[in-house]
Amino acid sequence: MTEKKTYSTPYELDGRVPLKQAIPLGLQHVLAMFVGNLSPLLIIMGVCSITAQNGLGELRVALLQNAMFIAGVVTLIQLYPIGPIGGKLPIVMGTSSGFIGINNAVAGAIMAGIAAGTISTNVSAGIYAYGAIMGASMCGGLFEMFLGFIIKPLRKFFPPVVTGTVVIAIGLSLLSVGIGFFGGGSSAADYGALYNLVLGLITLSVIVFFKHFTKGFTSISAILLGIIAGYAVSAIMGLFLPHEIQIGDKIVTCAYLTNWSQVKTASWFSIPKLFPVKPQFNLSAIVPMCIMFVVTAVETVGDTSGITEGGLGREATDKELAGSVTCDGFGSSLAACFGVLPNTSFSQNVGLVGMTKVVNRFCIAMGAIILILAGLFPKIGAIISIMPQPVLGGAAVFMFASICISGINLITKTPLDGRNATIVALALGLGYGMGATTAVQNFLPQWTKYIFGGSGIVPAAIIAILLNIILPKDVNLDAME
Numbered sequence: 438m439t440e441k442k443t444y445s446t447p448y449e450l451d452g453r454v455p456l457k458q459a460i461p462l463g464l465q466h467v468l469a470m471f472v473g474n475l476s477p478l479l480i481i482m483g484v485c486s487i488t489a490q491n492g493l494g495e496l497r498v499a500l501l502q503n504a505m506f507i508a509g510v511v512t513l514i515q516l517y518p519i520g521p522i523g524g525k526l527p528i529v530m531g532t533s534s535g536f537i538g539i540n541n542a543v544a545g546a547i548m549a550g551i552a553a554g555t556i557s558t559n560v561s562a563g564i565y566a567y568g569a570i571m572g573a574s575m576c577g578g579l580f581e582m583f584l585g586f587i588i589k590p591l592r593k594f595f596p597p598v599v600t601g602t603v604v605i606a607i608g609l610s611l612l613s614v615g616i617g618f619f620g621g622g623s624s625a626a627d628y629g630a631l632y633n634l635v636l637g638l639i640t641l642s643v644i645v646f647f648k649h650f651t652k653g654f655t656s657i658s659a660i661l662l663g664i665i666a667g668y669a670v671s672a673i674m675g676l677f678l679p680h681e682i683q684i685g686d687k688i689v690t691c692a693y694l695t696n697w698s699q700v701k702t703a704s705w706f707s708i709p710k711l712f713p714v715k716p717q718f719n720l721s722a723i724v725p726m727c728i729m730f731v732v733t734a735v736e737t738v739g740d741t742s743g744i745t746e747g748g749l750g751r752e753a754t755d756k757e758l759a760g761s762v763t764c765d766g767f768g769s770s771l772a773a774c775f776g777v778l779p780n781t782s783f784s785q786n787v788g789l790v791g792m793t794k795v796v797n798r799f800c801i802a803m804g805a806i807i808l809i810l811a812g813l814f815p816k817i818g819a820i821i822s823i824m825p826q827p828v829l830g831g832a833a834v835f836m837f838a839s840i841c842i843s844g845i846n847l848i849t850k851t852p853l854d855g856r857n858a859t860i861v862a863l864a865l866g867l868g869y870g871m872g873a874t875t876a877v878q879n880f881l882p883q884w885t886k887y888i889f890g891g892s893g894i895v896p897a898a899i900i901a902i903l904l905n906i907i908l909p910k911d912v913n914l915d916a917m918e
Contacts (some may be wrong), residue, residue, distance in 0.1 A: 447795040450749065454797050462795055463803030466529050470783045471661055473836060474508050474531035474808075475501055477778050479829055481537065481570065483622065484544045486563035489823070496713060503709045503775040504532050506812025511780050512805035515761065516798045521586070524832070525760030526744050526753075529789055529802045530768055533781040534738065534836065538610030538894050539729045540570050542777065542874035543722045545546050556719075567776075568717035571724035574773035575716060581730040581766030588738065589755050591787060595735040598857045599901045601847025602864045603732050606897035608612050608841030609869060615837045619830030632674060633827045640667035640831025660832050667828030699821055707815045713776040728895045730766070733781050737765045739847075740782040747787070748796040856908050864901035869893030 447453025447462055449537060454462075454863075487493045511530040515523050547566040558565040561781040584591065621633035644663030647655050655662060734827055738753075741761040745753040753761075761782065769779035811817050848861060871877055872893035 445797060445799075447797045447800050450798060451566070451798050452797065453790060453799050456803075458459075459797070459803045460807075462797075462800040462890060463805070464624055466801060466804040467807050468915045470508075470529055470531050473534060473660070473783065475504055475835060476829060476836070477532045477534045477537050478504050478835070479824065481540050481567070481778060483826075484541050484563075485548075485570075486565040487567060488563070488698040491561075491563075497715050499707075499710060500776050502707065502812050502815050502817070503713065504710045504772075504777045504812070504890055505808050505817070507772045507775050507777050507780060508532065508616045509549070509805040509808030509812060510809075511764065511771065513802060514768065514807065515764045515782075515847075516802050516805065518760055518764070520589070520765055521760060522582075522767050524741055524753075524757045525798075526741065526757055526761065527556060527796045527798055528740065528744055528761060528787075529783045529804065530764070530780050531783045532772070532778045533733060534611070534840070534874075535604075535607050535733055535781065536574075536726075536729060536779050537614060541610075543570055543573065543725065546721055551586065555681075560715075562716060565607065568714050569722040570726075570778070571714055571773045571776060572716035572718040572760065573722035574779050575770045576718070576723045577730040578766045578768070578770030578773065579780065580727045580736050581769065582763050583766075584731065584734045585759050585761075585763030588734070588759050592738065592758075594902060595738070595903065596905065597850040598849045598853075598860050598906050599898075600735045600739060601844045602733075602861050602901045603894065603898045604736070604844030604847060605841050605861075606844075606894045607732075608837055608839075608844060609865075610801045611762060611837035611840065615830055617830070617834035618826045618833055620827070621830075622826040636667060636671055636825065637827035637831040637834075639670050640664065641827050641835060643667070643834055644832060660836065664824070664828055666826070667831055671825045671828060677845040700823065702817060704815050706813055709775055709812060711774055716773065725895050726899065729899065730769070730779075732894070732898050733779070733883040734762050734765065737762050737782045740787045744769060744789040744796075744908055745789055748794055756760065793904040808914060856910065859908065860901055860904045863876055863904060864897045868897035868900035 444455050447454050447458060452620040453459075480498065482488070482497055487497055489497065508529075508531040512528070515528045515530055516525070517523065518525050518531065543642070544563075544566040547556065547569050548562040549556060551562040551565060556565070560568075617628075619634070619637040620629045621627055627633060640663050644659045646659075647662045648659035649656075651659075738758055738761075741758050744751045745751055745757065765781050772778065772780045848857070851857060853861065870893065
């Protein structure tokens with residue numbers, strides 16, 4: 438007589454759940470992060486002019502394919518650790534949107550240096566800039582791995598007022614990027630055209646509808662459904678809008694006559710390739726990127742704590758925190774080898790765990806396997822690659838503004854007055870203000886520009902950390918009475 442197989446429940450950390458439950462629960466996590474995993478790559482590829490119009494459509498598809506593959510692989514490592522690498526927790530990994538501001542600034546500075554002749558290269562400026570981001574990501578990932586091993590004594594330097602301020606700075610730095618896509622792409626000839634704004638607004642409206650007027654699966658997948666709707670509307674608009682449209686004194690080609698030939702020519706199956714873009718190691722990219730990795734290590738500590746508190750009802754252990762941060766760094770360095778931006782823990786999936794209480798690692802592993810399989814089929818990457826800019830913008834403005842809200846939620850965990858108010862005010866006012874306003878840095882030494890990187894995120898983080906160390910604690914007047 439055979440013994441009946443005993444299964445675990447989705448609410449237990451370890452053990453196997455029946456596939457008929459595990460697969461849809463894993464898919465739910467994939468849908469929650471799928472667009473967020475790919476949109477940072479789409480944005481930075483646009484900044485670096487890696488576009489089909491420049492003859493780089495095949496590279497775009499390959500990078501998107503690699504992003505899905507790597508997210509799945511690194512998630513599996515986080516679930517089932519390799520030695521000290523991994524937290525052994527239901528943490529979903531993916532391409533971090535937190536690095537968009539830094540990467541955008543780094544790419545701009547590198548391409549400006551090439552144009553000015555201070556940087557020499559035998560490849561296009563955009564490809565070199567993207568390679569510099571990859572080289573900096575490799576170095577930064579290794580640096581974060583080191584932080585993972587010493588994370589315990591560092592935790593006291595990153596209270597919510599510091600991490601929240603940094604998260605707000607990240608959100609602020611991305612708003613102009615999101616609006617740029619919302620208008621059709623800031624470098625496009627039809628940027629700001631009414632039909633671009635209408636398409637972006639329709640996409641955004643669909644996202645809001647599904648998020649707040651539906652429940653369960655559709656609410657969780659609101660961004661994905663909004664993008665699908667945006668695709669459909671853009672195809673309809675492409676049928677009715679003329680091929681060429683006059684805007685002012687310019688005649689531009691309508692952006693919505695989507696080139697599906699890129700999807701048609703993409704292969705059905707392909708193994709992700711190592712080093713699709715040659716890494717470049719440039720100090721002006723490495724320094725700000727390493728500082729940003731300190732910030733993302735703090736975010737991962739927060740995500741790990743959120744998983745254990747929201748899903749398991751306990752605090753994270755030092756071993757879990759160290760493993761999670763170490764996996765963050767390892768995953769980012771590995772991602773760079775495949776031409777993908779840094780991989781970190783996904784906060785939206787932390788929220789999903791807190792809401793559903795599904796913590797079973799086997800369930801999350803099913804989602805990771807789905808991502809790996811998606812990364813083996815280039816046609817999926819090709820479909821995403823031809824996404825109209827306003828559709829991406831409609832999703833991006835929602836996601837990026839939500840980052841600011843997350844930061845506000847963090848800093849308001851304690852009263853925002855006195856010492857805390859000073860930290861937030863100076864970090865955002867002086868740090869973010871000077872970092873984001875590059876003209877005010879014109880007469881500063883070159884090494885300061887390495888730190889600022891053309892972005893307000895890093896100086897805001899530095900000032901918040903220093904003020905948290907220097908400023909005396911507020912006196913509790915009530916306790917003195």
